[in-house]
Amino acid sequence: MEAVAKYAYTASSPSELSFNAGDTMKIIPYDEFWCRGRINNKEGYVPKSYITEKPHPWFKGRITREESEELLLKRDKSTGMYKHVDGAFLIRHSENSPEDFSASVKYNDAVQHFKIFFREYKYYIWAKPFDSFNELVEYYRTTSISRSQQIFLKEMSEEGKLYQAAYDFEAEYESELSMKKGDIIRVTETSDPNWWSAANEKNGKTGIVPCQYLTPLK
Template sequence: MEAVALFSFAASEPDEISFQKGDVVKVTEMEEDSCWFTAEIQGKRGFVPENYLYLLPHAWFAGSVSRLEAEQLLRWQETGVFLVRESESAPGEFSLSVSYGDRVEHFRVLEGGGQYCIWDKSFCSLNRLVDFYRTHSIAVERVVRLKDPPSSPQLQPHPGRNPYPNPYKSTSQESISSARRLSPPSQPEREPSARLPKPVVEKPRLAHALCDYTPSHTAHLHFRRGDVIDLLDCSDSLSWRGRCRGRVGIFPPEYVQLLFH
């Protein structure tokens, strides 16, 4: 996975690597509940702080492609070729469309509390779900493992919105340059060869909804794209607690963008 450096970083430990703002960094590992990525830069591998980077959208994320368009794109592709798209029937959620060679199957990605699943196994992000089904069959009646689509532009007619927004930039790719003008966030502390839970860089009190979130769980907070949410508790990396339209509930943090004062 590639990322763009929003800020320059000077390594302070032997197992960290330095980079300059604007550099393209290859992220090779993202540990759960950690503020450090394992990355590779010019053949050297080491730890880099997560909050200094902006993850680029995956090639397999097709954005607002419809079910019919997905079938037209994937039909007769090699078995396992896939794309992830925004769900038509459940706004704010995702569907995974997979070529079976002679037909296309669609899987709804269920989400709750920041966890994503198709069957009984849950994952903390879409990319972890995709990576799992690259080595495990997503089908029950036959073996179908996900594989990257060909580099043909016909497979992706619409650039997808990044499902992993960075709090230091807007959802627009063009605003990366403005994000670089911000002061670097506090560098997370770590012991050599040990990654620690991500500290709070600032204490934002508000968040902006990037899309609709209408879960069936009564404990979850319902909101619409564009709503401003009062943040009450952001201590859990998988689900935050907030207030919107007079209601209080939890919601996945990837659905909002933090608003800093």
């Protein structure tokens, strides 16, 4: 995991790590009060009260495998469709290996679980090492996380609002999302007045769509 220092800390023994407020470090939980931390090539114990973990919406902490499956396979009560597209994922602590993690990823009607090994302050799923969760996640957004199927990580869209396509729209650019009249569209971001980020519930594809082509699903 990664954390940011809230305050400066001066080590009181050789086993501790000194740092300044605002420093970013990699941490491994140790006990109720301390973590093992690393900044550049320096390592040592870090008081938990001096740091805050970097927040990620996809990191769910110590939820169980069963709870992750329930979350990723939720259905919309009004349509009966899955709330999350294929590739929707979360990362959680491994139930069996305290220092490791698991990536739980929705695919079709099931959830696949990929072990994330944490060794020497590097994260691995297969052979490729990553310096942070962010790097790992960004890599597997464009490279399949599975070796047997094409599965790319996508944001969970549980909080998105459902709309219906009022007209056909054919994407002209890679960033756009094609849709047919009547398609159910889950909108996930609306900061732009003309183009919204969305996912097509029919095929799981994501992109931006013209908001005037959508009507709220009642």
